[in-house]
Amino acid sequence: MLQALSLSNSIPDWKLAARFICTQLDTTHPLTKHFVFRFGKLVEGGLHEVTFEMVHVTSRTCENKMKRFLILIVLVLAGCGEQSPEEIIKQVNSSGTISDEQAESLSQLDDVNLDGLSSITDEQAESLSRVEYLYLNGLTSIADQQAESLSKVEYYVELNGLTSITDEQAESLSRVEYLYLNGLTSITDEQARSLSKVEDLGLNGLTSITDEQAGSLSKVETLHLNALATITDEQAESLSKVEYYVELNGLTSITDEQAEILSKGHWLSLDGLTSITDEQAESLSKVENLELNGLTSLTEERAEILSWVRQLELNGLTSITDEQAESLSNTNSLALNSLSSITDEQAESLSKVGGLELNGLTSITDKQMESLSNTSSLVLNSLSSITDEQAESLSKVEYYVELNGLTSITDEQAASLSKVNVVVSEACQKLVDKHNAANIDTNIGL
Secondary structure, eight states, rough: OEEEEETTSSSSTTTTOOEEEEEEEEEOOOTTTSOOOOOOOOSHHHHHHHHHHHHHHHHHOOOHHHHHHHHHHHHHTOOSOOOOOOHHHHHHHHOOOOOOHHHHTTTTEEEEEOOOOOOOOHHHHHTTSSSSSOOOTTTTTTOOOHHHHTTOOSSSOOOOOSSSHHHHHHHTTOOOOOOOOTTOSSSOOHHHHHTOOSSSOOOTSOOOHHHHHHHHHSSEEEEEEOOOOOOOHHHHHHHHSSSSSEOOTTOOOOOOOHHHTTTTEEEOOOOOOOHHHHHHHHHHHHSEEEOTTOOOOOOHHHHHHTTTSSEETTOOSSOOOHHHHHHTTTEEEOOTOOOOOOOOHHHHHTTTTTEHHHHTTTTTOOOHHHHHSSSSSSEETTOOOOOHHHHHHHHHOOOEEEETTTOOOOEEEEEHTTTEEEEEEEEHHHHHHHHHHHHHHHHHHH
C-alpha cells in the first residue's frame, strides 16, 4: 500500500535529482524536510498495481525507467482529486445509485437534480434534506422516515415518480413549501387535508377529485391540477378560493356558471379551452391574471371584453386584426407569442401595453421597433439580429428588454442596449457589460 508521496525539496541541486520519495510502509517519522502530497483515491485502476509498478521501476537506474516512474507519479496525482459536485451528479444520474459520501457532499449545494436516482437510504435522504431545491423524480417509492427527512428541504421538492404515498408521508411532506407529486393518480381525503398546508402544490396526475378534496386543496396558495378533465360547480366554487394561482389546463370546456364562479380567483390558467362564449368572456374578464393559451381565434367583441384583464396570455393566436390589437392594448401585460408578424398599426396600438411579449416575431421593421419602445417591458426572444436603429429604439424601453435570440451584436448596438435593463445571450452580454462598466466609470468621473 502506498503510504506517502513527497517532493524531495531539500536535496542539493534538487532540480536534477530524483524528486519523489514513495513509501509502501507507514512512515512514523515526520517528513519535515519534504513537501508531502496528501491525496485520496484513484479514479481508475488499483492503487496496489500502480505502487507495485513504481517500486519495480525505482529499483532500476535506467533513465527510461525513471521517466516511466515520473509518468506514473503524474497519473497518481491526477487521480487523487475529489469529485466535483457536477461529476457526482452526472455519475449518480447515470448509475441510478448514490453513496452516503456523495449524498453528504451534495448536501452543501443549493440546487440538486438527481432525477436518475432510483433509490435512496434513510441516511442519504437525511443528507440531501439540507439542500434548498431537490429533484428526485426517479424515485418510485419512499419510506416514511425518508419522507420525514425530505420534509426538511427548505423550499422545493419534486417527487414526480411516486404513484402513491401513505397518509403519514403526506403529513410529513406537507411541510415543504413547494411540492410536486405529479405521479399521483389519486389521493385520500386525509392526504388532501395534509397537502393543503403546502404553499405551491403540483398534482397534475389527478384525473378526478372529490368535492371534499377540492375544499381542502383550496387552502393552497398555488395549485396545479392540469389532468382534471371536468369539475363540478361545487369544486369550481372551492377552487376559486385558491389565494394566488390555479392551473386547470386539462379542462376542455366549462359552463357559463363555472366561468362566473372561477372569475372570483386572482390568477387562472385555462389553456385547455379552445373556445369561449361571449358570456364566459364577460365573466373571465373579472380575473386579474388570465391565461387562455388554447384559443386560436377571437372575435372583435371578445377581444374588447378580455381587454379588461390586467395580465392576459393569448399565446394560441397566430394572427390578430388591427381592431383587436387596439382593444387588447388596454391590458397592463399581454403575451401574444404565436404571432409571427404584425402590422405597423398593430405595433402602434400594442405600444400602449405596459409589458408585452411577442416571442413569435422573427423580424421587425425599424418603425415597428420605434413604436414598441414605448412599452415598459418588451420580450422579443425570436429575433436573431437587430439594426443599429432598432437597438437605439430599444434603449428607450422604460424598464426591461429580453433579446435572448440574438447571436451577435455590434459595439454600437451594445452601447445602445447598455442604457436599458437587457437580457441577451452570454456572448452578447459580455459586450453590453463592457459598456455598462464604461458608463459607471464616466458617472464616477462626473
